[in-house]
Every structure is written in structure tokens, then in C-alpha cells.
Amino acid sequence: MTESPETKVLPSTPVEKIRLYGVFCLFALGFLYVVAGLAYRQLIQAGDLKEQSESQSRRLVLRPPARGRIYDRNGFVLVDNRARWSVQADLAALQKEFRAEYLRLLAAERARQAAQVDAERVMELARVNVLQAWLDKIWFVIDETQKPDVRRSRPTVRSSAEPATARKVDIEELRRHLRERRALPFTLLSDLALPGAGQAPTPEDGMRAVARFIEQFPVEGPIRLESDIIRTYPHGTLAAHVLGYVKDTDDLPPAVQDFDESRAGSLQKLRYTGKTGAAGVELSYNNILKGLSGWELWTKTSAGYNQTRLKYSEPVQGSNIALSLDYRVQLSAEAALAKIKDPQGTPLPAAAVMLSVDTGEILALASQPSFDPNRLAGRISQADYDEVEKKGAWLNRATQGLYPPGSTFKVITAIAGMRRKVVDWDDILECGAFLRVGDHDFPEHEPVGYGDVDLDKMLAVSCNVWNYQVGLRAGSDALAAESRRFGLDSPLLDNPAHAEGDGQPLTELPFAASRGLVVPDREYKLRIKAGPWTDGDTANFSIGQGYLLTTPLHMACVAASLARGETRTTPSIIHDVSRDGTHRGAAPIGLSRVQLEALRGGMVRCVEEGTARSARLPGLPFAGKTGTAEYFKKGQVAHLAWMIGYAPADNPSVAFAVLVEGQLDTDTWGGKTAGPVVREMLESWAAVNGVRLAPAEPPAR
Amino acid sequence: MDQNRQGARASYVALAVFVAGWILLPSGVRRLNREAFAEFQAPALHLLGRSRDLATYWEKRSRDAEELSAAGRDLARINAGLELKLKMLEDVRRENIRLREITRYQASPEYLTVVARVATRESASWWQRIVIRKGRNDGIRPGAPVVFGDAVVGRVAAVHLSTSEVDLVTSPGFRCTAYLEGDELNRIVLVNGVAAASLGSAKARVSVIPHDYTMPAGQPARVTTTGMGGVFPSGLTLGTLDGAAYATQVGNFKESLLVPSRDLYNLQEVSVLVPLKQNPGEALMQADQFQ
Numbered sequence: 008m009t010e011s012p013e014t015k016v017l018p019s020t021p022v023e024k025i026r027l028y029g030v031f032c033l034f035a036l037g038f039l040y041v042v043a044g045l046a047y048r049q050l051i052q053a054g055d056l057k058e059q060s061e062s063q064s065r066r067l068v069l070r071p072p073a074r075g076r077i078y079d080r081n082g083f084v085l086v087d088n089r090a091r092w093s094v095q096a097d098l099a100a101l102q103k104e105f106r107a108e109y110l111r112l113l114a115a116e117r118a119r120q121a122a123q124v125d126a127e128r129v130m131e132l133a134r135v136n137v138l139q140a141w142l143d144k145i146w147f148v149i150d151e152t153q154k155p156d157v158r159r160s161r162p163t164v165r166s167s168a169e170p171a172t173a174r175k176v177d178i179e180e181l182r183r184h185l186r187e188r189r190a191l192p193f194t195l196l197s198d199l200a201l202p203g204a205g206q207a208p209t210p211e212d213g214m215r216a217v218a219r220f221i222e223q224f225p226v227e228g229p230i231r232l233e234s235d236i237i238r239t240y241p242h243g244t245l246a247a248h249v250l251g252y253v254k255d256t257d258d259l260p261p262a263v264q265d266f267d268e269s270r271a272g273s274l275q276k277l278r279y280t281g282k283t284g285a286a287g288v289e290l291s292y293n294n295i296l297k298g299l300s301g302w303e304l305w306t307k308t309s310a311g312y313n314q315t316r317l318k319y320s321e322p323v324q325g326s327n328i329a330l331s332l333d334y335r336v337q338l339s340a341e342a343a344l345a346k347i348k349d350p351q352g353t354p355l356p357a358a359a360v361m362l363s364v365d366t367g368e369i370l371a372l373a374s375q376p377s378f379d380p381n382r383l384a385g386r387i388s389q390a391d392y393d394e395v396e397k398k399g400a401w402l403n404r405a406t407q408g409l410y411p412p413g414s415t416f417k418v419i420t421a422i423a424g425m426r427r428k429v430v431d432w433d434d435i436l437e438c439g440a441f442l443r444v445g446d447h448d449f450p451e452h453e454p455v456g457y458g459d460v461d462l463d464k465m466l467a468v469s470c471n472v473w474n475y476q477v478g479l480r481a482g483s484d485a486l487a488a489e490s491r492r493f494g495l496d497s498p499l500l501d502n503p504a505h506a507e508g509d510g511q512p513l514t515e516l517p518f519a520a521s522r523g524l525v526v527p528d529r530e531y532k533l534r535i536k537a538g539p540w541t542d543g544d545t546a547n548f549s550i551g552q553g554y555l556l557t558t559p560l561h562m563a564c565v566a567a568s569l570a571r572g573e574t575r576t577t578p579s580i581i582h583d584v585s586r587d588g589t590h591r592g593a594a595p596i597g598l599s600r601v602q603l604e605a606l607r608g609g610m611v612r613c614v615e616e617g618t619a620r621s622a623r624l625p626g627l628p629f630a631g632k633t634g635t636a637e638y639f640k641k642g643q644v645a646h647l648a649w650m651i652g653y654a655p656a657d658n659p660s661v662a663f664a665v666l667v668e669g670q671l672d673t674d675t676w677g678g679k680t681a682g683p684v685v686r687e688m689l690e691s692w693a694a695v696n697g698v699r700l701a702p703a704e705p706p707a708r
Numbered sequence: 709m710d711q712n713r714q715g716a717r718a719s720y721v722a723l724a725v726f727v728a729g730w731i732l733l734p735s736g737v738r739r740l741n742r743e744a745f746a747e748f749q750a751p752a753l754h755l756l757g758r759s760r761d762l763a764t765y766w767e768k769r770s771r772d773a774e775e776l777s778a779a780g781r782d783l784a785r786i787n788a789g790l791e792l793k794l795k796m797l798e799d800v801r802r803e804n805i806r807l808r809e810i811t812r813y814q815a816s817p818e819y820l821t822v823v824a825r826v827a828t829r830e831s832a833s834w835w836q837r838i839v840i841r842k843g844r845n846d847g848i849r850p851g852a853p854v855v856f857g858d859a860v861v862g863r864v865a866a867v868h869l870s871t872s873e874v875d876l877v878t879s880p881g882f883r884c885t886a887y888l889e890g891d892e893l894n895r896i897v898l899v900n901g902v903a904a905a906s907l908g909s910a911k912a913r914v915s916v917i918p919h920d921y922t923m924p925a926g927q928p929a930r931v932t933t934t935g936m937g938g939v940f941p942s943g944l945t946l947g948t949l950d951g952a953a954y955a956t957q958v959g960n961f962k963e964s965l966l967v968p969s970r971d972l973y974n975l976q977e978v979s980v981l982v983p984l985k986q987n988p989g990e991a992l993m994q995a996d997q998f999q
Contacts, residue, residue, distance in 0.1 A: 090916055090961065144992060147988050147991075147992065148988045148989055148992060214896055214936060215936045215937075217885070217896065218885040218896060218934055218936035218937035218938075219936070219937050219938050219988075219989075221883055221884065221885050221898060221937055222883065222884050222885060222937025222938065222939040222940065222989065223851070223937060223938060223939060223987060223988055223989025223990075223992070224989065224992070225992070225993070226880070226881050226882075226883050226900070227881065234898075234915075234916050234961075236961075
């Protein structure tokens, strides 16, 4: 078969061959380019591209953990978590309904021949309408009293000017949600079981609402019931200043160990709102309480909603903490403080502290007025903030309140005098109605004076003139030095054993005063530009007045130190059974045994027959010292009632301090006002520890 | 050859048109279609159930006299025990009436009991749903609890003229609140069915168990209905906690699996507790159907 010229397809001439090979080469180069590009993307850029793809199509959702619980020293729960039942709408599943409603509204707008249709506004209205319709259905099921018409075709839509209620979709909240957390479900009803918030009059009504929703609302569909965990303070205001409260945060704790942070670096992250400590133990021990966040890896739709959960890991609850508080003693301290009222029936501002003499562990720490942490957990409403502010309840008067200690300071004046050998335990000083210092008469609180007074009598009757004399003999520097030895100028630090072992810094006591403590001396007076130091200042200093400022907790520590014969007590709010009773910076008190016994004996006599008689407890002899300090309120003099001491007298176990802020119209005196509080606290402590008290004495005829 | 191809193409086109038509049909028409299918299927289900009953009947008829005599003896003993209990219950009933009179307690039976034979299991959701031989004609309404003795079996999911579909406790569509035995504070927990994996056994989960709840020693804790949700009467048994899974802890709560109190796979007969008053959930289901 011969090849005809018409069927010739192969190049025959050199030029044609060159052209053909040229085309081949071009194709080969092109192919190589494609292969090389493919190889480059598959082999070299694969990791980056995969990451890019994942970051565009996936999302990480972080879930907050439950915080650890807080117990008292006996395992009684002080701070807990509770289930919060919320009804949430899955916005992704509602897309079709949003679209249908949007089209309906759009058609209505066009039918009205509106000049300009704002598509964004119509879409928002459509979302609100759909969500409101579902909310109406939810209320139809959970509300046993009102029966809205569920067959109503369209719900009433609230304008943004109307106030938000639990029965209306909060437009502002919806806008914020779509702006910040579009992918997460939208909460239609929060905390269904909470009386008030869920509009349930009682807790039982709240649980009934939850139960009705669970059993009657369709399981399938875009509306679901979610239970998460929120902080609860089951005893309300009890120990509120110690426990503190939590606030909302988007800064969640680190995620659990199986979470690969490096791989998640470029992924979009969404966080549910969590809680973090805002005050008190909740803040100080936040690192222990906070736990580890859980995470969920989701694919997302083109509209930005979550689609499928690929992986997840549950959050890990924070560790529990056992506080040194004893629930029952704390309860009695607060109850006793609440009984002290002004003529209008309002409880007076006050504080009470009781701590263990051996370990420094705080058994009760009460401050009045107080607040309910349940109302502050989360977002604090302006009304709640104003209420706490108006009452002056933010201040923890036991650890932050700065007061002149008054006559309770006389024990330190006596120690300073004996250590400087300007007076001894059996020296008798002549104490008249006043002492002339410079050109001022410094008065005794007994108009005719006390005559011959030794240490024992001074402590029993709280003689001022004895202290003026001893203070002036010892000098202000000695008084200041003795005050510092007892730590009156030092902030109080918590000392949990586990923190020391871990080499972590010591934690400041929750709400402790670290600034404002004043142990006055010559330099201090010059520094505040109050002129040179005078003998009058020393006289004032010797009875705990003048510039000296301290806290009730400091004075409780002084009492505990006296009971042990030492100078320092390190208080702690954390319960630790392995605590060995050593106290940071503690030194022997520096008195002879006889002097120390005389000092203690005087304090016992103060309770038995002196100014602290109102606190006497038959069957439980204890040591005490009262004080009535003056302070200025609205330019006028008011009184502070103090009492410090320790019990039992022969084998000290607990020390205490009580302070009550008298008002201008109240009759406030150390033993008379603070004594009954001490008495109730000790009765409670005795009951808890099985100490048998003698039966009450019959009234004297 | 071309004709065959054309025929195949026509089949595909017909299928596509049918599917598209089905998708585009209004939901009401589709629901009507499903309803019609259920009614069409109902006689077959009745027949199936009755033939099973007949088979059981003949199986029992075939037993010998000795066996029947022994069974009769056992029944007589059980009967005697029950008669004794009945007398005791009569005393309790009288005391109950007396107390109601004293407290002027206005109570009326809240449920009408309808006994129904199990026709079959729903083949589309094996182990999760049963079909019973009573329906709308017998007064059964959607959402009504279904029990056997004092044990909850499930609740009515759909009602047809002469049959009803019942979601079992282990169905993902089942959800109710419960109390745990031994929890003195009577805190509610959530019981819901779990979607079973293929060839896996159906389960129900008990969740939101308080962290401080401890199971009573020596026996599995009973899980009972709360009566708070307005659907189930209080005190009915849902089952017991599965001790093996009890230690699971999620966040601050614990979870466990539920062991249903009855063998849900061998149910022959159940009682439907039809509430005398319609509850909002039921109204909502009906409203949704009409929309």
C-alpha cells in the first residue's frame, strides 16, 4: 500500500521535524511545570496548605471547667457549683426558618411599596421573629399559669427601645451574639431553675419549669436544654468577705493536656464565658480552683456556624480547697454581730475574728455589713453594686478596717514597760483622775481615779493613767519598737504549707490590709507634716490612741501570740493538718515567767471582775482585754468597742478580737458592746469542741 | 441496544422526577402520605400481632396436664399472697379516703389507662420503637406515658387510627426527669435514650447526677419518675443505675447508664396512661402538626 500525498501526517522535511519537536518540548516543559508545581504543593507546601485549609474550615471551641469547691475545716461545703439549665437555640439549624421569615417580611415591605428596603434590618427582624416564636413556645410549656396562643402565626416583636425581659428576645444580646459568637448557640432563657431570673417564685417552681421543658418540649429540633455549671454560695452572706466572689471572663484556664496548642495556633478559637476569682479566696487561690478548660474541634459552615464536632475533650474541674474556717463558729460570730444595732435597727459595722493559738488557722472571720456573693457572681448589676457600696459592705473590716486599738493596746504598753524595766509586774503606781503632760490633762475614764494600781489591776480596770506613766517612762520609740515586734506594721500573709513546698510565693490573706497600717514614731509625724513628736503623742500612743492604726485580725494575732508567749502569729485561712505551729518571725516575748503570768492573770481578772465581765462564761475561764477607742465620724467623736483575748485561760486554744464601730447616736463601750459577741463565739467554739460549760448562774437577788 | 439505553435513561429520569416531586411536595401532603401508609400498614400489623398471640395460645395448649397442674398450683399460691396484699391495700385505701376527707383533698384520677398489645417493633428504628394495637380510636393521644406494671416503658410518639408508635426508654427521642434512690435532697436528674450503634444494644443515659450523690450500698439504685414534668406520674420505675458505669464524671456531675426495669425486647402488652387533661407539650405537638 502506497502512501498518497493527501494522507501524509508525519513531518518529512527537517523544518517540519524541528517544529514538531519544538511543540513536543513545549508540551513537555508545560507538563514538567505542572508536575513540579504539584510536587511543590504536595511535598513542600503540604503542611502549610493543610493548616490553611483546616484553619478556614475548622474551629476550636473552648469550654470552661467547673471550679473547685471550697470547704470549711470539717468538710462542710461553703462554696459549691450548681447546674444551670439554659434553653438555647441552634442558629445553624434555624437558618431555613430565618430565610423563610426574611422572605415573608421582604415581601410585606415590598407590598407596602417601601422606598428603600434595608435588607440587614429585615434579616435582623426575621431572626428576632423566629426566635421569639420559639421563646413563646418555651414559655407555653414551662409556665403553668399563662397560656399564650401557640398557633398564633406571628409573635409580637419588641422594639429595641422596650426593656428586655425573660419573655422577650433581647435584641441587643442577639446582635452582640451574632457579632462575637455567631457559631455558638444563642441562649433564649438562662438559668431556668433560678428563682427570680427564670421568673420562678421558688426553687421548686424553678425545678418544675426545668422538668416541664425536659418532658414536654420536643427532643428533636433547634431548641435544646443545656446544663452547665455555675458558682453558688449556698449560705448567702456567710463569710462572704473571706470567700469572695467570681466574675465573668473570656480568658479561660489552659486546656487539658491532650490539647495540642501548637497545632491549634492558626485555628479560629471561640470561648464560652467562664468564671474567674474576683475577690477573697476565689481570687487568691484562683490558680488552684480554676481547673482546665475542655475543647471541641468543629467544622464550620460557609455561614460561619458550627457544623460537625470532630474531636473533643471534657474540661477538668479545679482542685478543692479546705479553709480553716469552722462553719458553726463563723455562723455564731456573724449572728452575734448582727444583734448589735443602732437605734434605727440597722446592724452596726463590726468585725470578729477567732483563730487557733497553736497554728494561727482562722476559725471565724466575720465582717458586717456583708454582701451576697450569689448576686455578684458573673456580671454585677449597677443596682447590686450601688447597694453594696451604700452599705459600705465592700470593706472587710476584720482584715482591711484600720482602727486605733484603744485600750487593747495596753498589753503592749505593759510589755514595753517591763522589757525596758521602767515598771515591774508588782510595782504600784499612783493613778489619779488625770495625768498632767505638758500643758494638757490626760484623763482617767474613772472620774475619781483608781488610786494605787499594779499591772493586775491596770488590766482589770483598764487604767489609763498607769499607761500614760509607763509609756512616758519607756518612751515612744520603745512603744513603736514593741508594736513592730508584734507585727502591727506588717501585712499578714497566708502560709499554706503546700505553697511553701512548691516554692511558690506566699499569698497575701484575702482582703488583707497591706497599706495603711500605722505604727507612729517621730519620723512618721514629721512625714505627715503634723509637727514634732510630743509627750502628749506618747501618752496617746500608750493607750492605743493617736496615730496608731491596726486591724482586728492583727489584734487577734497579738492575743494569740500572748497566749503562746511569743511575738508573732502567722494567720492562715487554709486548713492544713500537717501545720506544725511555727510562726514566721516569732520570737520569745522577752518577759520573765512571773511577768508573763502576771500579765495573763490580769487579763483573766479583766474577764472575771473587770471591764469584760459581760463576756464571762461560767465553766470557761478565759483572758481578755477590752478597749473603747475614739474616732472621728462626720467631725464628731464616736466610739469603737474592742475586745481581744484567748481561751481557755490555763490551756489557750483560741484567740479572738472583736470590733464594733459605734455611731454618733449609739452607746458603744468595749466590754458592754463587744463582750456579748465574744461570749457567743466562745459558746459556739465550746459546743463544737465538746468543752462543757457550767450551767448559767441564777440572777443575783 | 439504543432502545435499552433509552429505557434505562427513562427510568433514571422517572426516579429523579419522583424524588424531586417528593422533595417539593408540601409538608402537609407528605405527612398525609405517611399517615395513609401507616393506616395501610395497620391491618398487617394487627394480623401479625394476632397471629403471634394465636401461636402463643397453641403453644400453651400443647402443654401436658402435669405441667399445667404445677402451674396452677403456683398460681394458686401467688393468688393467695395477692389476696392478702389486697386486704392490706383495702385498709390503706380506707385510711387514704379518711385523710382526704380530713384535708378536703380534691383529687381525681389524672390518667385513663388503656391496655394495648404490642403489634411489632418499628423496623426503621430497631429496639427503639414499638407499635401497639391501640390508636386514636381508642383514645390514645401523642406524648402519653406507656407503662408495664409500675415500670415506664416509653411514651407515645405518634398516633394513628388503630395503632400507635411508642418511643422506648432507650430511644433517643425519649427524655424525662427522675429521682435517684438514696438522694435525700430529691434533686432531679435527666434520663434520655442514647442512639445505638449498629448491632449495639440500646441504652439510656442518666446525667446531671449531683457530685455528692452516693449509691445505696448493697443494691443498684432505683431511678423513678419525678412527676414534676407534667407527663409521667411520680414514683414510676424507670430502671436502676448501672453500677459499672457509675464512676464516669463529667465536670461537676456524674453520669451513668440506666438498666431498664423491664425487658424492653420481649414486651407483649403495655398500658398507656392517657392524661385526662391535655398538657402544653401535647398541644404544642398538635399545633406543630397543623402548621
